[in-house]
Amino acid sequence: MTGLALYDRTAEDAAAAVIAAYSTSFGLASRMLGPRVRPHVRNVYALVRVADEIVDGPAAAAGLDADAERGVLDDFESETLASIERGFSANLVVHAFARTARECDIREDLIRPFFASMRTDITTSSHDGASHDVYVYGSAEVVGLMCLQAFVNAGSPAPRIAEPHLVEGARRLGAAFQDVNFLRDLDHDAGELGRDYLGASTRADVLARIDADLACAAAVIPELPADCRRAVTAAHDLFAALAWRLRSESAGDTRVRVPNPVKAALAARAWMGFAPRSVRA
Incomplete structure (x- = not known):
């Protein structure tokens, strides 16, 4: 392998190294995706992790x-x-x-809102309901839409x-x-x-919103392409x-985590083709 093919492969390896270093949960789920x-x-x-770190x-x-x-983020965009x-x-x-965007038709209408939300982190310290929704659309919902693409x-x-229902x-x-990460990271x-x-927003209101969002997502996961369902379920x-642990434990200094044996069990369950779990289970 030489030339552009080698460069492309090296770029993909660099991206894989980022997800492996920064997220055990998403790293685990991504390994369950088809090739x-x-x-x-x-x-x-x-890409979104590097922007977030800026x-x-x-x-x-x-x-x-x-x-x-702001200048570094603007240049990155x-x-x-x-x-x-x-x-x-x-x-x-x-x-x-860029290779993924070109092949999978990820356009500016998803990329620019993401960077707009990242820019908000430099300029805005407190959100109300409306600005929360705009921020979450750009920082998280469009990332889900990029993956769907x-x-x-x-x-x-x-x-x-x-x-539309997959969107x-x-x-x-x-x-x-x-929203789960917002609750986990309140103190930080x-x-x-x-x-x-x-x-x-109260903790109870946010958890109710999370439950509703997870339930909506769970309903459409079985309609995703077969080589994606297990990873998204996980x-x-x-x-x-x-969310269950956030509901069960009072807010405090310790960031709520899922123990590794539980993660492994959930991944195994998803790998065997079980439907997404209830948010209350």
Whole structure:
């Protein structure tokens, strides 16, 4: 393997390294995807993770102020869009994502809202209900839609449009993931980052919203392509388990986690083809 093929493979390996380093849960779920889809989901995750790190601490720890962070994020967005157009980037993570965007028809209408939400993290410290919804759409729902584009288009000779109910399920699953993380990270977000994503919403209200979103997503998972269902079921069930633990434990300093043996059991259950679990189970 030489030339562009080697570069493409190296870019995909770089994206896989990002997901392996930053998320055991999504790393576990991604390994359950079929080979048609797996590299594309990893490529999406790597791009959004790097963008998130620009605004969530590492850049500031390196000495960047808010204006410098904004400049780096703007450059990252510009390079992402340009690389999709030209088919190459010197940034391996961007190059990997651009390949996925070109093959799976991920367009600016999903990419720009994501970067807009990341930009909000630099400028906005407290959200109300309306700004929460806008933020979650850009930071999480569009990521679910990018993955859905990979599910329906990877390996296809021509782009296809996902069915509306699959679009709704992808958005709701992304929203549930984000709200679970908001509840898990309340202390860190407030103490370390000075952010409040949930505003006046009560813990009970947020958990009810998570339950509804997970239930909506679970209903459409059986209609996803066969090589995606087990992975999405595993991710759904991991976050349902987190929601259950958030409901069972009072808010405190410890970030709620699913123990590794439970993760393994949920993954095994999904691998055997069981339907997504109830959020209350």
